[in-house]
Amino acid sequence: MQSSGFKVEQFRKLNNWKLLEMDASIPLTVSFVCPADGKEIRVLCTFVGNGGAQKMRIGSCESCGYTGYIDRPTKEWIGRFYSESWDKGNPATQEERVRLEVGRRKIQFNEGLDKLTNRTYILQNKLKGLLKKDRPICEIGCGYGFELQHLKDWGFSQLTGLEASPHRAEVARRAFGHEIFTAPFENAELQEKLRAKGPFGLIYSHHVFEHVYDPDEIIRLVSGLQEEGDYFMITLPNFEGEFSLGTLFFLPHLHTFTKYALAKLLAKYGYEVADDSLCTKYEISFAAKKVQNPKVKEPERKDFFEQAIAKFSNYFRFPKEPAGRKVFWGSRDIDVGGYLPYRGDFLTRIMEVFTSRLFTLRHKKELTVYIGTPPHDWRGIISLVVSPLENRKAHSPIEIQFEKNVKLAYK
Numbered sequence: 001m002q003s004s005g006f007k008v009e010q011f012r013k014l015n016n017w018k019l020l021e022m023d024a025s026i027p028l029t030v031s032f033v034c035p036a037d038g039k040e041i042r043v044l045c046t047f048v049g050n051g052g053a054q055k056m057r058i059g060s061c062e063s064c065g066y067t068g069y070i071d072r073p074t075k076e077w078i079g080r081f082y083s084e085s086w087d088k089g090n091p092a093t094q095e096e097r098v099r100l101e102v103g104r105r106k107i108q109f110n111e112g113l114d115k116l117t118n119r120t121y122i123l124q125n126k127l128k129g130l131l132k133k134d135r136p137i138c139e140i141g142c143g144y145g146f147e148l149q150h151l152k153d154w155g156f157s158q159l160t161g162l163e164a165s166p167h168r169a170e171v172a173r174r175a176f177g178h179e180i181f182t183a184p185f186e187n188a189e190l191q192e193k194l195r196a197k198g199p200f201g202l203i204y205s206h207h208v209f210e211h212v213y214d215p216d217e218i219i220r221l222v223s224g225l226q227e228e229g230d231y232f233m234i235t236l237p238n239f240e241g242e243f244s245l246g247t248l249f250f251l252p253h254l255h256t257f258t259k260y261a262l263a264k265l266l267a268k269y270g271y272e273v274a275d276d277s278l279c280t281k282y283e284i285s286f287a288a289k290k291v292q293n294p295k296v297k298e299p300e301r302k303d304f305f306e307q308a309i310a311k312f313s314n315y316f317r318f319p320k321e322p323a324g325r326k327v328f329w330g331s332r333d334i335d336v337g338g339y340l341p342y343r344g345d346f347l348t349r350i351m352e353v354f355t356s357r358l359f360t361l362r363h364k365k366e367l368t369v370y371i372g373t374p375p376h377d378w379r380g381i382i383s384l385v386v387s388p389l390e391n392r393k394a395h396s397p398i399e400i401q402f403e404k405n406v407k408l409a410y411k
């Protein structure tokens, strides 16, 4: 189970990421409990800052493969962080931003631009003949309301959207006339309102669960809004193919599930996976049905911890430590990475551009599968200057050191 790590000297190419310095002002909580099956999480990777004085751990569950932060900011801090820094545009006021977006989103929908998205494709394919048109539907994290609008087009009439960003919710209301709530899903008043509208024949969410603080609580509440025979559709990144830099460094993705981990969590609240035909290595996409005695399909391999180490080792080329200063580059989309020599800022930049092009050519097919059908623009590479580990400060297979505070990413 040998693995290794490196010291991060500098983040170079960040793409659309921003850096967050994990200083003492950010309150952290600790949990070793797997949110998928309640088993103990084992430390997989430790971020070490300030010469060992600061440690942040990421763990993986040996019995289901769930992987996520053991040390993470408190729920209150994350909530505040989202409301203050997520999805902030240039215009000065919310009203101005809404006004600017409403027309644009309407046109975008009418011209069918968004129909090219993976999420519409998934919804369309999963819904075929599954649900009577008069059953209520709820989307958790509806963004600008495109999918709700598609449902309306397809003849569904009882539609409710939940969207944490007030700006997006308001655009969805004004552009399409949807009913949208902005309260957190677990909010008691909201749950009361939703119960009055339910039971929902379908509740669905697209790339939301990797962000929620407590996935177990959310699925428990979802289950409370449905009856036997109803469907819950969920799409989120698949640990198997998620790019490793993201799994480790991208703080807003608090969790990564394996198919088995998610199926176990769903079964806990009465859901059985009825369709997994749209799952890829990169994305889990389940249609789950509420049933009396849900069964979970057993995976072929159960050495989850070893598989997790192998995944990271493969991406970061462990245990071959970089001799001297190197540039590590990793895809922003698929789980492929490598090293370049560090030759000063200018030459390194040229090499990065070249690497990025070459990588895109070599992995075109895989990148296309990543985005789903049909193809879509991918997002290039992220790079960091790294050097060999100094004396190891933690007892975990992977260790990543920083000169000062640990730095993670958000966008």
Ligand SMILES: [Zn+2]
Binding pocket: 034, 035, 036, 037, 038, 039, 061, 062, 063, 064, 065, 066, 261
């Ligand atoms: Zn687990």
